[in-house]
Amino acid sequence: MRKLTEDKIAKIYWKRLSDFWGLFTISLFTVDFFTGGGMRQxxxxxxxxYISILGIFIGEKEYLRxxxxxxxxxxxxxxxxxxxxxLVILVIISSFxxxxHFPEQMSVVYISVLTFYFASLRSKILKKRRLAK
Incomplete structure (x- = not known):
């Protein structure tokens, strides 16, 4: 039972850390956009x-699943x-x-977020199929 508690604590830790860095990253990209690339450094x-922490969180979540x-x-x-x-709002504004300045790294992070999401979704589907057998 102790292992289960440790796993839950780890999952909660990585989720909260991932959430924090995700919101911080989105905020930073938005500030960078509206300052004309002022945060580019x-x-x-x-x-x-953020991509690293998100990857760790998704890996931990799938392992536990x-x-x-x-x-x-x-x-x-x-x-x-x-x-x-x-992303769409910033692209539209920058088009007009x-x-x-559209943050160069934002598209990389967006593609990474999509990749992690779809890998996790696929894992969830496979797990459900396995349990249904």
Whole structure:
């Protein structure tokens, strides 16, 4: 039973850390956009940190799912909707005004978020199929 508690604590830790860095990264990209690239020096470093933490969280979550310890109560669709909405808004604004600078690393982070989401979704589907047998 102790192992289960440690696993739950680890999952909660990585989820909260991932949520924090995700929101921080989105905020930083938005500030960078509206300052005309004023935060460009740190966006790459923050993007790498966020992608790494998100990868660790997804890996931990999937490991626990396949060990029958974890059942997802959260929906990653919310993050996909948030990232997509902000990205589309920034692309539209930058299309009409040269005053704003679209953050170069934002598309890399967006593709990474999509990749992690779809890999996790596929894993969830495969796990459900396995349990149905």
């Amino acid at each position: 740190i966006t790459t470093a923050i993007a790498v940190i 396949w060990k029958n310890i974890y059942i997802s109560k959260f929906f990653g669709e919310g993050y996909i909707i948030l990232w997509t909405t902000i 005004s040269r005053r704003y």
